[in-house]
Amino acid sequence: MSNSTLQFKKVSFRYESKNNDINPSIIESLSFTIHSSEFVSILGPSGSGKTTLFKLITGLEQPSSGDILLNGKYMKNRLGCVGYMPQKDLLLPWRTILQNASLPLELRGVKKKVAYQQVIELLEEFGLKGLEDELPSVLSGGMKQRVSFLRSILSGANLLLLDEPFSSLDAITRLSMQEWLLNLWEKRKTTVLFITHDVDEALFLSDRIFVLSETPVRHLKEVPIPLRRPRGINDLHLPEIIKLKEDLLNQLRQKVRL
Amino acid sequence: MSKLRDLYAPSLLIVIGLIIWELIARAIGMSFILPSPIEISRKLWELKGILFFGHLPATLGVILTGLSLSIILGVGLAIWMNTSKIAEKTFYPIIISSQTIPIIALAPIFVLWFGYSIWSKVAVTLLITFFPITVSTFDGLKSSSKEMRDLLLTMGASKKEIFLKLQVPSALPYFYSGLKVAVTLSVIGAAIGEWLGAQAGLGYFSRRMMTQFDGAGVFAPIVLLSAIGIVLFLLVALLEKFTLKWRKTI
Numbered sequence: 001m002s003n004s005t006l007q008f009k010k011v012s013f014r015y016e017s018k019n020n021d022i023n024p025s026i027i028e029s030l031s032f033t034i035h036s037s038e039f040v041s042i043l044g045p046s047g048s049g050k051t052t053l054f055k056l057i058t059g060l061e062q063p064s065s066g067d068i069l070l071n072g073k074y075m076k077n078r079l080g081c082v083g084y085m086p087q088k089d090l091l092l093p094w095r096t097i098l099q100n101a102s103l104p105l106e107l108r109g110v111k112k113k114v115a116y117q118q119v120i121e122l123l124e125e126f127g128l129k130g131l132e133d134e135l136p137s138v139l140s141g142g143m144k145q146r147v148s149f150l151r152s153i154l155s156g157a158n159l160l161l162l163d164e165p166f167s168s169l170d171a172i173t174r175l176s177m178q179e180w181l182l183n184l185w186e187k188r189k190t191t192v193l194f195i196t197h198d199v200d201e202a203l204f205l206s207d208r209i210f211v212l213s214e215t216p217v218r219h220l221k222e223v224p225i226p227l228r229r230p231r232g233i234n235d236l237h238l239p240e241i242i243k244l245k246e247d248l249l250n251q252l253r254q255k256v257r258l
Numbered sequence: 259m260s261k262l263r264d265l266y267a268p269s270l271l272i273v274i275g276l277i278i279w280e281l282i283a284r285a286i287g288m289s290f291i292l293p294s295p296i297e298i299s300r301k302l303w304e305l306k307g308i309l310f311f312g313h314l315p316a317t318l319g320v321i322l323t324g325l326s327l328s329i330i331l332g333v334g335l336a337i338w339m340n341t342s343k344i345a346e347k348t349f350y351p352i353i354i355s356s357q358t359i360p361i362i363a364l365a366p367i368f369v370l371w372f373g374y375s376i377w378s379k380v381a382v383t384l385l386i387t388f389f390p391i392t393v394s395t396f397d398g399l400k401s402s403s404k405e406m407r408d409l410l411l412t413m414g415a416s417k418k419e420i421f422l423k424l425q426v427p428s429a430l431p432y433f434y435s436g437l438k439v440a441v442t443l444s445v446i447g448a449a450i451g452e453w454l455g456a457q458a459g460l461g462y463f464s465r466r467m468m469t470q471f472d473g474a475g476v477f478a479p480i481v482l483l484s485a486i487g488i489v490l491f492l493l494v495a496l497l498e499k500f501t502l503k504w505r506k507t508i
Contacts, residue, residue, distance in 0.1 A: 055408075058411075058412040059412070060408055060411060060412065079411055079412060079413075079414050080412070080413060080414020081414075082412065084409065084412040084413075086405060086408075086409055088405065090403075090405055090406050090409050092406070092423075092424070092427070093504055093505075094427045094502075094504040103410075103413065103423075104413045104414075106423075107410070107413045107414055107415050107419060108414065135504050137504070155413055
């Protein structure tokens with residue numbers, strides 16, 4: 001059994017209300033474990049508590065009860081310990097690509113020169129060579145997301161939390177970004193927690209899928225993906241995967257209220 | 259140079275306006291009521307020594323002192339309101355409602371307080387420019403997105419780092435907008451101050467000419483006042499262009 005990178009132990013969460021009335025809980029006594037070097041997707045329709053989950057993991061919110069463990073240790077202050085890539089690229093428009101990507105290093109107190117050197121070494125692998133002095137506004141959507149991903153990797157954390165990173169891209173760019181991400185991940189073997197509402201994306205990328213299927217969230221339904229790596233996009237047409245996809249879609253559809 | 263071409267239309271309009279003005283002024287023929295543009299320019303030339311080296315520096319001194327104080331106090335207060343919720347709740351409504359006070363009506367009181375010294379004029383300029391600078395800077399500091407803030411927090415940024423690396427750069431464009439409004443208002447503020455009590459300055463000179471029924475003499479310093487406003491505005495615009503290079507590409 002490999003080491004756990006992220007562990008939830010009976011975590012409950014509700015937003016604190018300003019009045020005396022009690023807000024409904026969003027997460028109730030939830031436990032799950034993510035092992036090191038795993039690629040796990042969390043799949044759920046919008047409004048299913050995905051945002052709350054990532055806020056808890058990154059440390060922007062604290063659980064009402066229960067413990068969140070990072071690398072086997074209980075961490076109260078998790079800010080700065082998880083590499084987070086948001087849905088929108090959220091690049092600072094006044095910073096160049098180089099300055100944007102080196103932001104987490106800068107915040108950790110790394111010297112500018114050293115930080116820039118570290119970024120420049122990675123630019124080629126991320127398909128951003130020669131763009132270091134450009135501003136984000138001249139980049140395409142896919143490029144911006146690559147900068148954003150590079151930035152999250154440079155946080156140095158061994159857990160990356162990717163929050164629907166490709167949802168704003170067109171279908172073709174999304175596909176090549178998924179292949180690119182998978183390729184990069186297979187080389188680096190960082191633990192990835194990938195939040196998405198796209199079933200194909202989850203099937204293609206993950207070792208396991210956690211399905212968010214109830215509110216409040218009491219447990220995550222675990223679905224292992226029976227595909228070996230390295231994978232190609234054609235693997236999604238295997239009969240067992242198509243069957244799995246139908247099951248997943250049916251589960252999700254029951255939860256969507258129109 | 260498409261920029262130069264953009265100036266054709268307004269220049270043409272101004273020239274036409276000046277010609278019509280000239281014609282009407284000549285038709286009326288009472289220069290103490292309506293001096294013609296040619297008379298005004300002749301006057302400006304005649305008085306160039308005293309206007310440029312006596313009264314212009316005096317007015318410019320008032321404007322720049324008032325503006326600098328306004329920027330220091332306004333930005334300071336904006337930062338304070340940004341860091342403290344109590345300060346925001348206390349000052350923000352007061353700043354807004356202070357705008358309903360007719361500052362022109364207050365100006366004579368400043369003369370009582372500060373006498374004919376530069377400070378009565380600076381006080382008017384300060385009061386009139388304080389509002390746009392404070393409010394725009396404050397709104398600018400608040401404008402940074404919550405998502406970016408969260409992202410920086412997940413990278414382990416401290417409050418100070420979020421302020422310096424996120425809020426200040428986001429506030430700069432707002433600050434410049436406020437400053438552009440403020441520089442034009444500062445000219446008005448200084449002129450009002452000088453009208454009511456001064457021993458030098460373009461506003462003071464204009465008023466003195468009024469008592470002498472010298473129409474062209476009233477207008478000549480006003481031309482200079484508006485020139486100051488335009489030059490200051492262009493300077494701010496230039497500064498904005500150089501410090502906010504990233505905005506051009508948006």
